[in-house]
Amino acid sequence: MAENILDEIVQAKRKELVELKRRRPLELVRAEVADAPPARNFFTACT
Helix, strand or coil: CCCCHHHHHHHHHHHHHHHHHHHCCHHHHHHHHHHCCCCCCHHHHHC
C-alpha cells in the first residue's frame, strides 16, 4: 500500500529534525539563550 503525500512529508521532516538536533543539541541552544541579551519590549520596538 502506497503512503499518501502527507505521510511522506511527515516522515521526511522527522528525519530532518533528527539531523538538526544532532548538529545543534538542545543544551547548546539553552546556553546561547542564557547568554543572549534580554528581549526588547515589543511595543517600544514598534514606536
